[in-house]
Amino acid sequence: MTQLSNLTTLVLDQNHLSNLPKSVVDLKNLKEISLKDNTFEEFPQDLLQMSKLEKIDFSNIYSLTRDTDKKNKIKSIPSNIIELKNLKNLKCIAIQ
Numbered sequence: 001m002t003q004l005s006n007l008t009t010l011v012l013d014q015n016h017l018s019n020l021p022k023s024v025v026d027l028k029n030l031k032e033i034s035l036k037d038n039t040f041e042e043f044p045q046d047l048l049q050m051s052k053l054e055k056i057d058f059s060n061i062y063s064l065t066r067d068t069d070k071k072n073k074i075k076s077i078p079s080n081i082i083e084l085k086n087l088k089n090l091k092c093i094a095i096q
Contacts, residue, residue: 001095004027005026005027005028005029006029007016007027007029007030007082008029008030008031008032009030009031009032009033009034010024010027010030010032010033010034011033011034012034012035013034013036013037013039014036014037014038014039015038015042015071016038016039017035017038017039018038018039018040018041019040019044019046020035020044020046020047021046022046023037024046024050025046025049025050025084027050028050029050029052029087030050030052030053030054031053031055032053032054032055032070033047033053033055033056033070034052034057034059035056035057035058036057036058036059036060036070036072036087037059037096038058038072039072039073040058040073040074041072041073041074041075042070042074043074043076043077043078043081043093046072047084048078048083048084049084050054050084051083051084051085052086053084053086053087054086054087054089054090055087055089055090055091056087056090056091057091058072058074058091058092059072059092059093060072060089066087068096072092074092075094077090
């Protein structure tokens with residue numbers, strides 16, 4: 001993904017991801033990442049290396065249909081998230 005070094009927004013919604021692809025960390029200018037409706041069970045620690053992130057979205061819109069296979073199940077946010085000094089928006093909600 002080094003060819004995408006200027007990318008600032010990445011949308012990986014509905015991709016059945018349970019882990020963050022390692023190549024995403026190489027996107028040093030990324031400011032926004034959307035990971036809606038995937039299958040994360042834990043907050044991806046690699047995101048903490050991305051110092052320019054301003055927005056992270058783990059929302060579950062599929063929970064409206066009760067499709068639990070497409071639902072992020074993150075139960076806690078690591079305390080060292082405060083190291084992301086530019087982070088302004090973090091969504092980890094399930095709409096019930």
